[in-house]
Amino acid sequence: MHLHRFEKIWLMLGAGGLALFILLLCVNAFAMGMAPPSNMEMIDPKKVAETPPFDKPGLKQVGDKEYDAYMTAFAFGFSPTKMEVPVGSTVNFHVTSPDVIHGFQIPGTNVNFMVMPGHINSATYTFDKPGEYLIICNEYCGAGHQVMATTIIVK
Amino acid sequence: MVIARKVDTDRLPSTVARPAARLGLSYIWVAYIAFGLAAIAGMVQGMVRGGIMELPSWTNYYQILTAHGVLMALIFTTFFIVGFLLTGVARTTGGSLHKTALGWGWAGWILMVVGTLMAVVTILMNEASVLYTFYAPLKASPFFYIGAALLVVGSWFAGFAVFASYRKWKKENPGKISPLFVFMSVTTFVMWIIATLPVAVEVIFQLIPWSLGISPTINIMLSRTLFWFFGHPLVYFWLMPAYIAWYVCVPRIIGGHVFSDSLSRLAFILLLLFSIPVGFHHQLMEPGISAGWKMIHVTLTLIVVIPSLMTAFSMFAIFETTGRKKGGIGLFGWLKKLPWTDVRFFAPFVGMLFFIPGGAGGIINASNQINAVVHNTIWVTGHFHITVGAAVALTFFGVSFWLIPVLTGRTLTRTANRMGMVQTVFWAVGMFLMSFAMHTMGLSGAPRRTDYTTYMDHPTALGWMDYQRVMAFGGGLLFVAAILLILILVYLTFYAPKGYTEYPIGETEKEQQVPRLLERWPVWIGLVAFLIVMAYGYPIMEQIHHQAPGSPPFKTW
Ligand code: HEM
Numbered sequence: 144m145h146l147h148r149f150e151k152i153w154l155m156l157g158a159g160g161l162a163l164f165i166l167l168l169c170v171n172a173f174a175m176g177m178a179p180p181s182n183m184e185m186i187d188p189k190k191v192a193e194t195p196p197f198d199k200p201g202l203k204q205v206g207d208k209e210y211d212a213y214m215t216a217f218a219f220g221f222s223p224t225k226m227e228v229p230v231g232s233t234v235n236f237h238v239t240s241p242d243v244i245h246g247f248q249i250p251g252t253n254v255n256f257m258v259m260p261g262h263i264n265s266a267t268y269t270f271d272k273p274g275e276y277l278i279i280c281n282e283y284c285g286a287g288h289q290v291m292a293t294t295i296i297v298k
Numbered sequence: 299m300v301i302a303r304k305v306d307t308d309r310l311p312s313t314v315a316r317p318a319a320r321l322g323l324s325y326i327w328v329a330y331i332a333f334g335l336a337a338i339a340g341m342v343q344g345m346v347r348g349g350i351m352e353l354p355s356w357t358n359y360y361q362i363l364t365a366h367g368v369l370m371a372l373i374f375t376t377f378f379i380v381g382f383l384l385t386g387v388a389r390t391t392g393g394s395l396h397k398t399a400l401g402w403g404w405a406g407w408i409l410m411v412v413g414t415l416m417a418v419v420t421i422l423m424n425e426a427s428v429l430y431t432f433y434a435p436l437k438a439s440p441f442f443y444i445g446a447a448l449l450v451v452g453s454w455f456a457g458f459a460v461f462a463s464y465r466k467w468k469k470e471n472p473g474k475i476s477p478l479f480v481f482m483s484v485t486t487f488v489m490w491i492i493a494t495l496p497v498a499v500e501v502i503f504q505l506i507p508w509s510l511g512i513s514p515t516i517n518i519m520l521s522r523t524l525f526w527f528f529g530h531p532l533v534y535f536w537l538m539p540a541y542i543a544w545y546v547c548v549p550r551i552i553g554g555h556v557f558s559d560s561l562s563r564l565a566f567i568l569l570l571l572f573s574i575p576v577g578f579h580h581q582l583m584e585p586g587i588s589a590g591w592k593m594i595h596v597t598l599t600l601i602v603v604i605p606s607l608m609t610a611f612s613m614f615a616i617f618e619t620t621g622r623k624k625g626g627i628g629l630f631g632w633l634k635k636l637p638w639t640d641v642r643f644f645a646p647f648v649g650m651l652f653f654i655p656g657g658a659g660g661i662i663n664a665s666n667q668i669n670a671v672v673h674n675t676i677w678v679t680g681h682f683h684i685t686v687g688a689a690v691a692l693t694f695f696g697v698s699f700w701l702i703p704v705l706t707g708r709t710l711t712r713t714a715n716r717m718g719m720v721q722t723v724f725w726a727v728g729m730f731l732m733s734f735a736m737h738t739m740g741l742s743g744a745p746r747r748t749d750y751t752t753y754m755d756h757p758t759a760l761g762w763m764d765y766q767r768v769m770a771f772g773g774g775l776l777f778v779a780a781i782l783l784i785l786i787l788v789y790l791t792f793y794a795p796k797g798y799t800e801y802p803i804g805e806t807e808k809e810q811q812v813p814r815l816l817e818r819w820p821v822w823i824g825l826v827a828f829l830i831v832m833a834y835g836y837p838i839m840e841q842i843h844h845q846a847p848g849s850p851p852f853k854t855w
């Protein structure tokens with residue numbers, strides 16, 4: 144098969160750039176610990192309300208300025224409804240759903256993941272700036288999807 | 299400007315015989331009816347999100363959005379593609395379809411129309427506001443899923459029509475390499491049939507029994523994996539026919555030649571191989587799939603950069619060589635020699651321009667970290683409106699401007715051509731504004747698939763409002779363009795003057811050697827199977843053996 148010389152150069156540059164790009168993605172994910180949220184824990188969606196720690200959703204302090212937030216996402220809201228942490232806190236969000244699929248997104252941050260019944264998903268974020276951060280559901284979940292939101296206050 | 303080219307000395311008849319033409323036209327008009335309805339829905343969505351209008355109480359945003367997604371992404375595209383490819387295969391295999399092919403073609407049309415009606419009726423009854431991705435455990439009426447299954451099976455029949463014509467051509471031309479159009483159509487349908495098998499399994503073995511109450515719960519993870527096994531190749535099913543128009547039809551329209559026969563075929567084989575084993579890039583933010591498997595799919599996804607670069611090179615090589623042959627000189631002089639006022643070239647060319655930022659955006663979406671910034675934001679909606687809604691749709695419009703006259707034995711008049719140019723500009727500007735607003739808003743976190751909301755007047759959400767209005771304005775322009783398009787197509791179908799119109803099929807300038815290997819289907823299908831088993835075998839086995847407790851159905855709308 145005949146390849147034009149310019150096409151060879153074009154494709155080689157493209158393939159080289161691509162290889163470099165993929166390498167960087169791998170380094171990012173596996174050497175620098177920035178893999179996408181991929182929690183493998185499971186839970187019975189019909190028993191979320193009686194399975195600790197999701198029976199009592201809320202913030203738990205686990206270290207100096209570090210918190211675990213156990214939350215449920217349901218049609219059409221999040222629990223707990225009020226959360227407050229001091230500036231500079233690191234929060235590990237752990238979220239599950241007792242009904243349909245929801246999303247969990249904090250606009251302006253990189254916290255953005257799917258909440259699926261039967262699974263627990265997680266992400267961590269350090270809130271360095273004070274403010275009232277919006278938490279929204281970004282996966283269609285039914286007629287009230289557009290009101291499904293809460294906030295976390297960072298003081 | 300030359301619209302109807304003089305009959306050339308081609309041995310092949312450059313039109314399509316009546317029975318095949320009637321079949322093609324039937325597919326194409328179902329496509330445009332769906333398109334017209336979906337365009338109304340699209341405009342309404344823009345207005346609602348922009349805060350310009352409120353919906354009456356007998357409907358809701360998500361019902362309309364489901365209609366828009368299903369009618370545009372599934373019905374308009376699939377029907378148009380089948381109509382285009384079947385007529386092109388007829389044109390390049392002697393001008394007609396034989397009985398077997400016509401039989402499969404019509405059987406497919408009937409199944410697809412019945413399936414479409416079932417889906418549309420359930421959506422209208424508000425029994426299926428599950429959006430076009432129908433994620434369980436949202437449960438639609440069983441008839442919605444049965445409709446979807448019929449649509450898929452019908453499209454397989456259309457594929458069998460293409461395969462039957464191919465086999466017939468092979469028998470009549472032993473030892474010869476198939477026409478490029480036929481080869482590409484066969485590749486597209488091989489890809490499509492392999493890719494739709496898992497969604498058929500999801501619908502038939504998971505969703506239908508569960509929605510009928512026969513099985514009480516459903517394995518959510520598996521259903522999503524099967525869906526995205528199909529969901530990504532679906533976008534290649536839209537793209538490959540557009541590529542066929544670019545590789546085969548556009549060169550002829552501009553009076554040039556196919557750049558390289560073998561490279562065009564190789565690009566399609568690469569698309570066949572690397573469009574399927576990649577679905578996890580739609581599930582990057584999900585629990586239950588390990589980071590390692592996600593990375594494997596991301597890597598396979600990005601390989602598609604290679605055939606995309608090959609296509610970009612071929613296109614501009616065709617434009618440059620043709621422009622130079624017509625006397626264009628200097629570094630860019632050839633650009634001036636291209637037929638800018640011929641909508642058959644202009645519309646797909648504008649589509650190609652949209653594909654450049656579209657491809658760049660795709661690389662962003664597929665990157666497993668950056669995806670967290672854009673996942674499920676309206677950035678994604680902006681992305682697929684410039685890829686499928688602009689690049690692919692504009693190419694399909696450009697094709698329709700000559701294909702409908704070919705099929706009805708009419709001509710594209712000067713005025714119709716000029717109206718087509720106006721239509722193209724309106725569509726392009728509308729898409730540009732709407733998608734620009736969507737991309738920007740998405741980067742600041744605005745979610746997709748969400749009714750008008752200010753989240754209790756939260757400042758972050760209020761910051762999106764100006765962009766929502768730009769999006770609505772773009773949607774308005776798009777709606778005008780859609781009406782104009784339908785009017786032009788009605789004119790071309792029923793009123794344009796009778797006359798000869800060529801079905802443009804490009805050829806290479808000189809006889810070119812094509813490696814036989816490219817047409818050894820067992821090799822390629824074997825490789826596809828191998829890649830699929832590598833990418834999906836273990837994860838799917840895990841999802842079955844180690845599944846989360848199942849989910850009962852929910853109707854939350
Ligand atoms: C008249 C032109 C069009 C307008 C005004 C329009 C407008 C819109 C808007 C505003 C949305 C976003 C809704 C949301 O996420 O809240 C949307 C979604 C969508 N559009 Fe379009 N669009 C048009 C044409 C097209 C075309 C040509 C296609 C594909 C062939 C298409 C496919 C889709 C799909 C698949 C969705 C996503 C549905 C979902 O998220 O479930 N649209 N459209």
Ligand SMILES: [Cu+2]
Pocket residue numbers: 245246280281282283284285287288289291
């Ligand atoms: Cu939601």
Ligand SMILES: [Cu+2]
Pocket residue numbers: 529530533579580
């Ligand atoms: Cu994809």
